[in-house]
Amino acid sequence: MKEIVLEYELPVGEKLTIYRNRIMPCSEINSPGRISIVSGTHGDELEGQYICYELARRIALEPENLMGIVDIYPAINPFGIDMASKNSPLFNRDLNRSFPGSSSGDLIDRVTSGVVESVLGSDLCLDIHASDIFVREIPQVRLSEDFADNLLPFAKLTNADMIWMNATATVHESTLAHSLNILGVPTMVIEMGQGHQINKPYGDQIVDGIFNIMCELGMWMGTRPRTQLPAISSDGSVEFIRSEKAGIFIPLTEHNHFVKAGDIIGEIFDPFIGEKLMDVVSEQPGLLFTQRIYPVVSEGDLLARILTGAF
Amino acid sequence: MQIVDLYSFKSIYRDDMQVKGYVFGSGEKSACIVGPSRGNEYQQLYICSQLVKKLTELEKLGVIANDKQIMVIPCINEYAFNLSKDFFGVKNLDINTSFPGNDYGEPITRLTGGLFEKIKEYTYEIQFTSFYERAQCVPHVRMTETGYQNVSLANLFGLPYVVVKKPLPTDTATLNYNMSTETSSAFTIYTKAKEQLDEKCTNSAISAVLRFLTRMGIIKYECHSGYISHVLKDEDLTDVYTEKAGIFKGKVECGEYVQYGQKMAEIINPFDGSVLEEIVASTDGIVFFAHNSALINQYETAFRMVHRLHD
Structure with missing residues (x-):
């Protein structure tokens, strides 16, 4: 079900609206698990678009096997995607340096805090990024050593090619992932492919990983995909x-x-x-x-x- | 005056970006004045150019103290100015959130690393920068709360206000934050304008720098004593957000005293001209920051007020 996460007025007619697709189990389940897939933080990183589509499409093929809630946020920087811009064109700033925000602050604070508030309560969150337009990456999980104890078991299930511990600014403070991890939602950053592109095999690989995680969390009763164990590395x-x-x-x-x-x-x-x-x-x-x-x-x-x- | 090369950035088809320092006096590296890092900070560029002009005149008059050296870096991002871009390079990155840099990383961190090595030799660093927002503000000295900030020294500029701000994670990568140490002090000067040239504001900024240099014994110069600064914490400023988006018609200026209930701005419907919102002062006080663009979003900061401060 398409739901409005937040909506704010812009000066000339239009609104800034962020949506999520909430997919519920067919039958009533006591305390269902919940996984959130967030994408489109950087508007030039489009790999997550396919993952969001493919995840929703596969669930729709056998909805009876869904035993938890899947929340899909394809575009938390919708104008960035529209303008092929990493930064939010509204603020000329990197949204992923503006978390966790504040519900009583200015517009960018309200946007980032609205996203965080909406994801809170999830058992797990995947923040899907692509590389930029300059380099190509294999599918990888990036996580901070601060949260590794909690996240590594999930990261191993993602079907990514590697897990990079304490990698780049992607996992630093002011990011969505850091903010959610601090607030108790285990959140992993997935990075792959390149900017302005979609690599379908990579997307399929990660979607398999998401179903693998959902099986582990008891949220998916369908066939568990065959997955690989990623190589694990540190900066060294x-x-x-x-x-x-x-x-x-x-x-x-x-x-x-x-x-x-x-x-x-x-x-x-x-x-x-x-x-x-x-x-x-x-x-x-x-x-x-x-x-x-x-x-x-x-x-x-x-x-x-x-x-x-x-x- | 000597012109020294501080850093050279090479591009395949553009002229090298040469960052140059204008050095006055000789001996102890006393004060370094750093100009704009964003390509829309025209006022800050102009101030630095006029400061170089003034110090050139003063040096000829022999006013620079023995064994004291001053360096002015009028611009650290000429590439952005020449293309009317805000940020640096093809990745569109903010130089002033990339300090202290290094000599082995990305192009931007090599640039900031190279500059930082030169700037950090100075005891006092004075930077001219601006807010990201489309706004004007009251001239003030801004310091980051690093534990080393010295408000008494900031007072010596004689500007109306000194503002101390608790650092956000992104603030820890600014020049000011990294220059605020046990052995050096960092001050950021915000002037009223950014994209427009304002002669009065330029003169006031130059006077503030010369006043500080005089009081620190770096130059011998007779100048007006300026203000005894009012010291504020950034979090004590009262933010006034819009409830509606539209055409913004400001009714008050920066620095103006307003009374409770006074009309400060109107938000106009861009299609039918009706008044969507009247922003009225929720407190007596001084307008410290004022939005100055024709359009405004919902929940954008229209004003920041110094609460219950009178003229």
């Missing part, structure tokens, strides 16, 4: 490879492939003078799980991340 086992030149990058290896120490994984060139500026070389062997997609690079831009030592 990830090699970051960054550009040391401004130029044009082309990858020379496949994404999601293993590389050896010393492999040339890409090159940066200057198209103006027809000169190669640098070879991009992996220092350690491992899985190339992050790969630069957007060719134009400046000094410091991320070109690749390699998961080392976890195999």
